[in-house]
Amino acid sequence: MATLTLQPEPDTAPDNPDNYNYTTLTPDDLLKAIDKFNYSQPVKSSLRNLKSNILVDDPVIETDEAGSLTLTGTIGKSRFLLKFPPKWNHELVLLVHGYIDPGTPISLExxxxxxxxxxxxxxxFEQGFAYGYSTFGKVGYAVEEGTKHTLYIKKLTEVLGLERAYLSGRSMGGNITIALLEKYPREFAGALTYCGVMSGWYEQIKYLSDFRVIYDYFTKPLGAPITLAGCGDVLTVVTLPNRQEVINSVSALFSMAEINMNTSPANSTMINIIKRISLITGVNPDPISYMTVLLTNTVGLSDYLETASANGYSNENKVYKYPPEYIPASEDIKALETLNDCVQRLPCKRVATAYLKRWYTPTGKFRAKLLALHNLKDPSVPFIHELKLDEMARKFGSKLVVWIAPDKPTVPGDPESGPGHCFFTPEQMSFAWKELRNWVETGNLPTGGFPNELMS
Structure with missing residues (x-):
């Protein structure tokens, strides 16, 4: 696919990638850097949102036969890893991982x-870059922790002579990436995001919450197993449906719609329910997409409410609509009017809304070059995130390019097939990295998108 959008490129002098000053680090170099990092507190405390008492604890250094060095340790509450190639070019790629379900153990491995x-x-790494990443010290909604702990690793690497840093952020890590680019505009030269929450966590909560209340409204009259536990009371954690109940609900809804289609076309109740849910919410009309959105909402709700101190999104004044390109029949119009009268309305608290804005809703103003990848039909983190960030970025002339990657194909008879979250191949990611690096080093925009051989 072609590049979705290009932002104006300021005049910059291109770098020559052949002019790197390569360094072979030793374990002693890393130990000295840790000591210096722990001692030089004023350097770290000068950055907004960073605490001054951050130290590296429990460092472990390992070497391999090729001459690579791996440093692991703890910064704050988070485990981290840094890996250096035998000949380091003084540049760094920091991986920013995605959302991990609350209660799931997490390790560097x-x-x-x-x-x-x-x-x-x-x-x-093969090109001479070091790389690193952090566990954030928290699972679930961890944008605040991810932002801070990713930056800690970058500041530690500076002690070793770091000259340029990149970010690679996935899903929630995309939101952390844009937070880092905007909060610390001089820290990173370029960033690659994939299936990222790019227009903000508030927008993500809105997307998930709207789908849940609309699904509940349309399925409440159908009864078990389609009607979910907690229907009409979606912010009460103790009444949430479990994973199997969500799967059973969606499976039954689509099975009944298929029966309607094959045996009783005139009885189109289930078909119309699915059609209206998808038109209003933008979620793909397939069972995997519905399950994905509902499970993302229910699995993470308790952690989200605790992290933000309350619910931060309200639909109390929202009027739900069909997309402008859809011409509704009279029955559709009546169904929408009744929905707006009867759908569950969610209250919010200002403190929680403020937290969602702070961690993190972007402005679109950033200096680094950002290449954002997304599947068009991603049900977990919808593509509209990219469109909204693009609109914001244009106001500031920020350097953003968005590439669309092919969705996971639907295979008849395979319930696991169809659009999913973060459907990319290692080859696509390697190619995107090459294009981002070239953009940063030469100023040449990555305008072509993925080549044809990487689009199938």
Whole structure:
């Protein structure tokens, strides 16, 4: 696919990638850097939102036969990893991982195993870049923790002579990435995001919450197993449906719609319910997409309410509509009017809304070059995030390019097929990294998108 959008490029002198001053680090170099980092508190405390008492604890340094060095340790409450190639070019790629379900154990080994992320990290490492990442010290909604702990790793690497840094952010990590680019505009030269929450966590909560209350409204009259537990009271954690109940609900809804289609076309109740839910919410009309959105909402609700101190999104004054290109029949108009009269309205608290804005709703003003990748039909983090960020970025002339990647294909008879979240290949990620690096080093915009051989 072609590039979705290009922002104006200021005049900059291109770098020559052949002029790197490569360094072979030793374990002693890393130990000295840790000591210096721990001692030089004024450097870190001069940055907004960083505490001055951040130290590196429990450092472990490992070497391999190729001469690579790996440093692991703890900064604050978070475990971190830094890996340096045998010949380091004084540049760094920081991986910013995505959302991890609350209650799920997390380790550095888990973060470093994903093949999509490794498409970037391995390519950069082979080119002389160091890379690193953090556990954030928290699972679930961890934008605040991810922002701070990712920056801590960058500041530690500066002690070793870091000259330029990049970010690679996935899903929630995309939101953390844009937070870092805007809060600390001189810290990073470029960033790659994929399926990111790019227009903000408030927008993501709105998307998830709207779908849940609209799904509940249309399915409440249908009864079990389609009607979900907590229907009409979606902010009460103790009444939330479990994972299997969500799967059963959506499966039954689509199964009944298929029966209507095949045996009783005149009885189109289920078909119309699915049609109206998808038109109003923008969620793809397929069972995997519905399950994905509902599970994302229910699994993370308790953690979100605790992290933000309350619910930060309200639909109390919202008027739900069909998309402007849809011409509704009279039955559709009546259904929409009744929905707006009867749908559950969600109250919010200002403190929670403020937290969603702070961690993080972007302004669109950033200095770094940002290449954002997204699947067009991602049900978990919708593509509209990219469109909204693009609109904001244009106001400031920020350097943003968005590429569309093909969605996971639907295979008849395979319930696991169809559009999903973060459907990329390591080869696509490696190619995108190459294009971002070239953009930063030469000023040449990555205008072509993925080549044809990477689009299938």
């Amino acid at each position: 888990q973060i470093g195993l994903d093949q999509i992320d490794l498409g970037v990290l391995n390519s950069a």
